[in-house]
Amino acid sequence: MSNAASIHNVAVHPQDTTRAGVPLVPIVMILAQGDDIDCQLRELARRIEGMLSREHGPDRSTLFEAGELRVDGRAHCVTVAGEPIRLTGLEYKLLARFVDRKDAVQARGDLLREVWELNARNQTRTVDTHVKRLRDKLKSAGRFIQTVRGVGYRFSETLTEGGPAPSPRHPTVTSRT
Helix, strand or coil: CCHHHHHHCCCCCCCCECCCCCECCCCCCCCCCCCHHHHHHHHHHHHHHHHHHCCCCCCHHHEEEECCEEEECCCCEEEECCEEECCCHHHHHHHHHHHHCCCCCEEHHHHHHHHHCCCCCCCCCHHHHHHHHHHHHHHHHHHHEEEECCCEEEECCCCCECCCCCCCCCCCECCCC
């Protein structure tokens, strides 16, 4: 079993107890070596935060729907028109950030800091490249991720000026004056 698999398979439910009523406490072992340790510690911290923030019972707030797009945060799955979409961890994290901040402009620098944990002073096309890949994977639902020229991106169900770059899949809406 790999280190990542051992971390991913940790599941704890606060109601789990022994027959004597003593709560079960998870024990986590970190077996990473070298450079791998940083990645594993970040993943462990995210999982612990997620476990601590969960509420009892189903949480409907983690289900997001926009048109044909459905993002189930609890199941960590995305579908477009009922078809499952395979996303990488970073693509899912990027989409989740857009969905969580629907209709708000997300500056490229903020996305670099919060999704990639990179210094925003880096001049990189990382965000643009990943947004393009995410739009392509989301097919028709990619139109909800709109480009705000010179700033960053916004997730919105309404097409506005400054939307995605013109293409057959992602039309830009322009206003007539």
